[in-house]
């Protein structure tokens with residue numbers, strides 16, 4: 001699998017045991033210092049605070065309250081499409097073939113879709129084992145890499161996202177804030193938001 005590190009991102013988690021709030025802060029890798037993957041515990045929390053001076057104090061307080069022992073960096077990466085390969089009795093599914101950024105939150109969903117499809121192909125095949133695996137790969141590769149592309153283009157998970165440009169970024173942020181306020185206040189818009197999300201994740 002070839003990973004495109006120029007668009008890799010970094011997540012920050014602060015978790016505690018029992019009931020907990022899990023906070024993830026992500027941006028493209030080039031927004032972080034080169035050593036961010038080596039930071040641990042309180043250093044991770046300090047970095048989150050340094051990078052968010054204009055965030056609402058209540059949100060930043062959640063960072064401050066984070067458990068340092070449960071705070072760690074996660075490097076996320078995106079795969080690049082591959083051409084179909086000669087089918088053998090070894091195949092790939094899930095992140096092993098189409099790892100993606102969490103832009104749409106569908107990496108695990110797609111892994112499960114692969115598993116269900118592979119199962120159907122194996123059980124329903126009238127042909128050989130290789131025919132069944134070939135049918136699985138022919139269907140999985142297009143939708144898998146479509147999810148990779150959509151995820152990279154969503155929520156600033158691409159380093160080229162307009163959000164990161166000085167002027168366009170402000171406009172994009174203002175547009176996003178207006179949209180999410182509408183989602184919050186207008187029931188029909190909220191329903192559409194949830195329906196669209198569910199439809200995408202189930203497609």
Ligand SMILES: Cc1cc2nc3c(=O)[nH]c(=O)nc-3n(C[C@H](O)[C@H](O)[C@H](O)COP(=O)(O)OP(=O)(O)OC[C@H]3O[C@@H](n4cnc5c(N)ncnc54)[C@H](O)[C@@H]3O)c2cc1C
Pocket residue numbers: 011024074076093094095096102104105106107108109110111
């Ligand atoms: C921050 C973040 C947020 C995410 N949010 C979502 C979300 O909201 N919704 C969603 O659908 N997806 C989400 N995902 C993606 C999701 O976690 C992955 O797509 C999913 O876990 C992939 O499943 P998998 O079984 O293919 O691979 P994995 O979950 O990586 O499982 C592979 C397993 O193989 C094991 N393994 C590796 N090498 C070996 C070996 N040599 N021998 C034995 N075992 C081995 C590993 O330890 C691991 O347990 C998110 C990912 C990240 C990083």
